Amino acid sequence: MIRFHNVTKMYPPKTMAVKNVTLEIGQGEFVSLVGTSGAGKTTLAKLLIAQERPTVGKIYAGDFEVTRLRRGELPFFRRQIGVVFQDFKLLNKKTVFENVAFALEVCGAPPKRIEQVVPAVLNIVGLGNKLTNFPYELSGGEQQRVVIARALVHQPKVIIADEPTGNLDSINAQDVIDVLLKINGFGTTVILVTHNREIVNGLKKRVVLMHQGEIMSDKAKG
Ligand code: ADP
Numbered sequence: 512m513i514r515f516h517n518v519t520k521m522y523p524p525k526t527m528a529v530k531n532v533t534l535e536i537g538q539g540e541f542v543s544l545v546g547t548s549g550a551g552k553t554t555l556a557k558l559l560i561a562q563e564r565p566t567v568g569k570i571y572a573g574d575f576e577v578t579r580l581r582r583g584e585l586p587f588f589r590r591q592i593g594v595v596f597q598d599f600k601l602l603n604k605k606t607v608f609e610n611v612a613f614a615l616e617v618c619g620a621p622p623k624r625i626e627q628v629v630p631a632v633l634n635i636v637g638l639g640n641k642l643t644n645f646p647y648e649l650s651g652g653e654q655q656r657v658v659i660a661r662a663l664v665h666q667p668k669v670i671i672a673d674e675p676t677g678n679l680d681s682i683n684a685q686d687v688i689d690v691l692l693k694i695n696g697f698g699t700t701v702i703l704v705t706h707n708r709e710i711v712n713g714l715k716k717r718v719v720l721m722h723q724g725e726i727m728s729d730k731a732k733g
Contacts, residue, residue, distance in 0.1 A: 512538040512700060513559065513669065518568030520554050520724075528554040529565070530724035538668065541692070541701045543711045543733065546721035552704045555721070556671050559702075560592050561585060573668060590618070593662030593699075595655070595672035601646040607633065607657050608642040614661045632660040636690050652683025656690055669700040676707055684710060 513536040520529040529551045536542055544552050557563040558570055561577050570577040575588055601610050611629045620628075633639050636656040646654055655675055662670055672691060676684035688703075688710055695701045705711060711718055711733065718733025719726055 512536060512540075512573060514569075514571040515555070515558070516569045516571070518558065518565045518570060520551075520558060520563060521566040527724050529558065532568075532724075532726055534719065534726060534729075536700060536702065538700055539695070539698050541695045541714070541716040542703070543714060543716065543718045544702060544704045544721065545706060545711055545718055546727075547706065549723075550721040551724040552721055553673055554724075556594075556596075556673055556702065556704055559671065560589060560594055586618075590665040591668050593659075593665070593667035593670040595658050595662050595670065595675050597674050597677055601654055601657055603646050606643050606645055607638060607649070610646065610657055611661045611664060614664045618665075628664055629660075632663040633657075635663065635693065636660045637686070650683060651679050652686045655679065655683075655687050659687070659690055659694075663694070667699065669702065670694060671702045671704070673704040674706070675703070676705065676710060681709065685713075688714070 515532050515534040518529055518532045522528055532555065544555065546552055554563060558565055559572065559577065561580055565578060573591060580588055602613065605613065608629055611632060612625045615625050615628060630639060630642065633642060636659050638653060638656055638660065641649065675687050679687065684707065691701050691703060715732050718730050720728045
C-alpha cells in the first residue's frame with residue numbers, strides 16, 4: 512500500500528534527514544513512528560505527502576508513484592491522505608462545523624455534501640454535540656479531534672498524525688489515540704508519529720524506530 516524504496520533526503524547544505532529508508536506499510540495497519548527529535552520522522556511524513564521530494568529513492572502510495580507526481584496531480588493525491596500536523600491550526604473565528612466545512616469548500620464541494628459529511632466526521636471523533644462551538648471553547652484534546660475530523664472529510668485511505676498528542680495531558684491524549692484507533696478500525700491506515708512512550712506501549716501495535724535518519728528497528732507488536 513505504502514512503500515519507501517531506498518529513500519534518502521538531504522537538506523542543504525548537508526543534513527541527511529532520511530538515510531536509505533526502505534519501508535512497507537500495508538492497508539489497514541496502525542504504525543507508530545518513533546525516535547528522538549531530529550530522527551527524521553516528520554521528514555518521512557512530508558515525503559509521503561509529497562510536501563518534500565526525496566534526494567534519492569522512490570515512494571509509492573496506493574496507485575501513485577509519489578515521487579513522480581506532477582504539480583497538477585497533487586491536490587487529488589493529497590485527498591487520499593488525511594494529515595494531522597501540529598502546525599495545522601484551527602481558524603478561531605470559525606465554528607467547529609465551519610472549520611471542518613472549510614476543508615470541503617476549498618475543494619468546491621456542494622453545500623449538500625458539506626451538510627452531510629461534516630456532522631458525520633464530527634460524530635466519528637465524538638464531537639457531534641459541538642458543531643456550533645468555537646475552537647477556544649474546546650479543550651486541547653477536543654481541538655485536536657476537530658483537526659482529525661477535518662482530515663477525514665475526503666475519506667482518506669491513510670491518516671498521518673504528527674505528534675497529535677504533543678501538547679495534551681494524558682487523558683486528552685488517550686482520547687485522541689482512541690479516535691485514531693476507531694478510524695483504523697474502519698480500515699484506514701494510521702501512521703502515528705510520536706515520542707510518547709506510554710502511548711506506544713499501550714497500543715501494542717507496529718512500532719518503527721528511527722534514529723539519525725535510519726530505521727533502527729521495526730517491531731510488529733512494539
Ligand atoms: P523529527 O521529526 O524526527 O524530529 P525531522 O524530520 O524534523 O525529525 O528532522 C530531521 C533532520 O532534518 C533534523 O536534523 C532537522 O534539523 C533537519 N531538517 C528538517 N527539516 C529541515 C529543513 N526544512 N531544512 C533543513 N533541515 C531540516
